[in-house]
Amino acid sequence: MSKLRSVCVFCGARPGARPSYTEAARATGRLLAAEGWRLVFGAGDVGLMGEVARSAQAAGAATMGVIPTHLMAMEVGKRDLTQLVITEDMHERKKVMFMNSDAIVVLPGGAGSLDEFFEVLTWAQIGLHKKPIFLLDTEGYWQPLIGLLQHVVAEGFASASLLDQFTTISDVEGLRAALRAALS
DSSP states (O other): OOOOOEEEEEOOSSOOSOHHHHHHHHHHHHHHHHHTOEEEEOOBOSHHHHHHHHHHHHTTOOEEEEEEGGGTTTTTBOOSSSEEEEESSHHHHHHHHHHTOSEEEEOSOOHHHHHHHHHHHHHHHTTSOOOOEEEEOGGGTTHHHHHHHHHHHHTTSSOGGGGGSOEEESSHHHHHHHHHHHHO
16 A cells, blocks of 8 residues: 655645635645645644645545644634644644655745745755655745745855755646656
């Protein structure tokens, strides 16, 4: 029997300004279920996090949520998951999510999503992992970030290989193909 593949999804605890962000989150949840992959996420039932989880669950996916104690109320910790892990702090949350996933997908989000992205990106840059990292660039959301990273490279603070540590995908169907290739 093959190992259950798990995809960590980092995303906003808010819905964002565009309906397309919500639809991309829902479509990501459905895609994980359709492929038989487990969702690993921040366990919140709010914003894009909640949308991904509810869609994945409704389509039959296994779900693993990881949330620190202090965010249970604020992020409305989702208790109806296949597995819920409550951590002491944010650092432990990110570590548990990362360790229980085979690939990372970053949907639109705020400072927390950026923190999560930069942590796994830094770990990849310094050789601590080779897990694929995907930015789902719904309506060009991540273009300013990509511009910043290109600037970091151009200004000599990172080698060009930094830009090879992640893949930018414009839509969920492209994400499906990329994840299939990465997880096969």
